[in-house]
Amino acid sequence: MDLNAVNSMNYEEFVDIFGNVVEKCPLITGAIWSKCPFSSVADLEASIYEFIDSLPSSGKEGILRCHPDLAGRELMSGTLTPESLNEQNQAGLTSLSQTDREALNVLNSQYKTKFVFPFVICAKMSDKSQIIEELKSRLQNNRDEELGIGIAEVKKICHLRLQDIFLKVIPTKL
Numbered sequence: 001m002d003l004n005a006v007n008s009m010n011y012e013e014f015v016d017i018f019g020n021v022v023e024k025c026p027l028i029t030g031a032i033w034s035k036c037p038f039s040s041v042a043d044l045e046a047s048i049y050e051f052i053d054s055l056p057s058s059g060k061e062g063i064l065r066c067h068p069d070l071a072g073r074e075l076m077s078g079t080l081t082p083e084s085l086n087e088q089n090q091a092g093l094t095s096l097s098q099t100d101r102e103a104l105n106v107l108n109s110q111y112k113t114k115f116v117f118p119f120v121i122c123a124k125m126s127d128k129s130q131i132i133e134e135l136k137s138r139l140q141n142n143r144d145e146e147l148g149i150g151i152a153e154v155k156k157i158c159h160l161r162l163q164d165i166f167l168k169v170i171p172t173k174l
């Protein structure tokens, strides 16, 4: 994918390609299409972050709530988005022992009970034991701190998803 191609996309094409750079939040992609043309990939990425940062806390919490639990119900039922499945797989969360999966489920539900939004972390930048340790440690934070950390993690996930899209080589016809 190259920037010229992106800048000539209509709304539907743009949302089709970038609609899940923030998990299950195509509305964000839809909103930033109007900023086209972008001067660089960094400019496109900055527009997404600017939109997220402009939201009130309730909107930021809504973004966190669109994320599936790590090693949770959606993974077990095969209903994760392809991006999330790939990330959870890379962190080793698709091959957890039953004991680790149960431990993670308990911590995830303690987290949700305390903060009323799910624990979000960029899974590709961690492995399963770091994720469990991070979850235990972040459970000690307050709600504002966790909202800030969760949104920073959403941006890391978005950055890697954008990289994947731009690095993907589109096969040329012979």
Ligand SMILES: NC(=O)N[C@H]1NC(=O)NC1=O
Pocket (backbone or CB within 6 Å): 023, 067, 068, 069, 070, 083, 084, 087, 088, 118, 119, 120, 121, 122, 123, 124, 157
């Ligand atoms: N809960 C949570 O962090 N989910 C996400 N993290 C990640 O890297 N991909 C996700 O879907």
